[in-house]
Amino acid sequence: GPDREAEELFTELAGDRAGEWDRAGEIPRDVLRRLGARGLLCAQAPVVHGGLGYTSRRNGELTAHVGSLCSSLRSVMTSQGMAAWTLRRLGDAGQQADLVPRLTGGELAAVAFTEAEAGSDLSALATRLTRSGDEVVVDGAKVWTTNAAYADLLVVFGRTEDGVGAVVVPASAPGVRIERITDAHGCRAAGHADIRLDGVRVPADALLRGVDRSSALLVTTALSYGRMSVAWGCVGILRGCLTAAVRHAVGRKQFGTRLADHQLVARHLAELLIAEQNAARACEHASDLWDRGSPDLVTAVVLAKHVAATGAAAGSARAMQVLASAGAHDGHVVARAHRDAKLMEIIEGSSEICELILAQHAVATA
Ligand code: FAD
Numbered sequence: 001g002p003d004r005e006a007e008e009l010f011t012e013l014a015g016d017r018a019g020e021w022d023r024a025g026e027i028p029r030d031v032l033r034r035l036g037a038r039g040l041l042c043a044q045a046p047v048v049h050g051g052l053g054y055t056s057r058r059n060g061e062l063t064a065h066v067g068s069l070c071s072s073l074r075s076v077m078t079s080q081g082m083a084a085w086t087l088r089r090l091g092d093a094g095q096q097a098d099l100v101p102r103l104t105g106g107e108l109a110a111v112a113f114t115e116a117e118a119g120s121d122l123s124a125l126a127t128r129l130t131r132s133g134d135e136v137v138v139d140g141a142k143v144w145t146t147n148a149a150y151a152d153l154l155v156v157f158g159r160t161e162d163g164v165g166a167v168v169v170p171a172s173a174p175g176v177r178i179e180r181i182t183d184a185h186g187c188r189a190a191g192h193a194d195i196r197l198d199g200v201r202v203p204a205d206a207l208l209r210g211v212d213r214s215s216a217l218l219v220t221t222a223l224s225y226g227r228m229s230v231a232w233g234c235v236g237i238l239r240g241c242l243t244a245a246v247r248h249a250v251g252r253k254q255f256g257t258r259l260a261d262h263q264l265v266a267r268h269l270a271e272l273l274i275a276e277q278n279a280a281r282a283c284e285h286a287s288d289l290w291d292r293g294s295p296d297l298v299t300a301v302v303l304a305k306h307v308a309a310t311g312a313a314a315g316s317a318r319a320m321q322v323l324a325s326a327g328a329h330d331g332h333v334v335a336r337a338h339r340d341a342k343l344m345e346i347i348e349g350s351s352e353i354c355e356l357i358l359a360q361h362a363v364a365t366a
Contacts, residue, residue, distance in 0.1 A: 003058060006040055007065045010073070018070035019331030021189040025182060027073060032150055037106035041077050042084035049100035051084070056290035060232040060283055067236020068243075071340035072189035074236065076108070078229040079147035083109035083155045085225040090166055090208040099168060102153065110151040111222055112142035112195055120353050122219050127158030127197065129167050135201045136167055138175075142195040146347075149180045149191035156197065157219070164219070166208045175200035186339030224298060226348040227305040228290065231283050234308035234344050237337045238276035241312075241319035244334050245272055248323050259322065268318040275311035282307040299361045306354040312341035 013031050014021075021027050035041050043059045045051025054062070059081070067074040084103045087096055103109055118124035127140025140158055148154065154169045154176070171178060181192040246269060249260035259265045286300040294300075316337040320327050327334035345351045 003062050006043075006062055009035070009038075009040070010062075010066050010069060014066070014069045014073050018073070019333070019336065021070065021072060022336050023188075023331050025184075025188045027070075027076065027150075027189045027191075029150065031073075032076060032108060033106045036080065036103070036108060039104040041080040041108075042103050044081060045084045045088070045100055045104050049096065050104035051100065052104075056228060056287040057284065060228065060235075060287045063229055063232035064236040064239065064280075064283075067233035068240035069236070070189075071233060071237060071336065071344075072187045074229075074233040075146050075187045075190035076150065078226055078233065079110050079151075080108060081229055082111045082222050082226045083153070086111060086155050086166060086222040087168070087208070089221045092209040095168075095205070095208060099153070107152040108147060108150045109153040109155060110145045110147040110191075110193075111155045111157075111226070112145040112148065113157045113219065113222070114144050115141060116143055120350060122157075125157060125159055125164060127156065129156075129158040129160045129165055129207060131161065131204065131207075132201075134204050136204055136207050138167060138169060138197045138200040138202065140197050142197070144181065145193055145195055146187070147191045148178055148193035148195055151178075151191070154195065155222075156195075157222075160207070166222075167202060168206045168208070169197065169200055169202055173200050173202060184343075186336070186341075186343045188339075220298065223348055224301050227301050228283070228286060230344055230348050231279070231286070231301070231304040231308040234312035234341065235276065235279045235283055237312040237341050237344075238272065238279055238308075238315045240333055241316050241337050242269075242272045242276050244327070245269060245319040245322040248326060252326075265322060268322050272315045272318055275315040279304070279308035279311045299358070302349065302354045302357045305348065306351055306358065309341070309344040310351055312337070313345050316341040 039052045043052040043054040047053040063077060066077060084100055087099050113122055115126060130137045138156060151171050154171055155166055156169050157166050175198045177196040179194045184192050249265055249269060250258055252259050282304040286304040289297045289300050319334045320338050323334050
């Protein structure tokens, strides 16, 4: 069921401050540490590793709540959760026991796939993970890594001698340079950064041992978590927009009637409700498959991400229209949602990439 205590803590910390964080481009670290140390930024991590052991469904509802308040903070949760999930799926027992408790204990992590020449096409990854005695040397350059500006640990995907793998690199390791992106279109406080890795040496132990399977499998593992999290975050964006639009449409009169009673405005409200309900049902379905370990999960997650992200982008534009000048201030919940939601159609598999995956599924199952 809903997680009132955790939701209230997020509301208390982010409710009134998200607009200010957006303008400043920064979430105070003490807020992130405090939430992180309670396991709330990666709540699906198992209890044995200090986590909260949430189901995907329960974590999803919490993620939607955070998404309704602050998509930057929700993005930090997505990265942290994706890092914890990657460690759990690709790390061996020892690596999980070493690393996951750090993430449930307040350290922050980012996951870096994307490179300048490897965006949608991750088969073009060029970062090299080279064994050298009992070390791994990491060389490459990543772009647009969410949470990297706050991170203690970076989960870096790259090419090994015989496939694709992931390595855990301390952000403070010599040879790592984190270059903050200060002009992001949205999710401005999510700690986006480009990362340079020049001859970075880490112990061989830092290479997650689930390496060298197909790159598609490795990447899908991490991306599936990210997609599920983004999808729930978009449900939250829609909830925030619906609440703000209804409140405004009921509270303001033009031409002698409430905005909500002008039929063209009422349609915006209906479409927002439809988008929110569609996104929520798609996410619930995917999370339930996740929690049952169903093989249908991958497609359901892609579908949820597509429905929720396109719904949030279109819905936030409608909410802007309903609020008009009242929502046109930088940092306003609806103005933020409008910028943040657009990015959700781009990340973790753009809408087009989701469509290709769904079409392949349709063809394969026809
Ligand atoms: P491109 O791949 O160049 O795509 C450009 C356009 O072409 C898109 O519309 C795309 O859908 C379309 N396109 C590409 N190929 C095809 C095709 N085969 N068929 C049809 N259309 C196609 N990366 C990380 O590794 N970690 C992160 O934490 C992270 N966070 C991010 C946060 C934000 C806010 C943003 C903007 C990006 C983030 N990224 C992150 C990078 C993100 O995953 C990529 O931007 C995304 O994969 C798209 O790659 P690209 O931007 O290079 O676009």
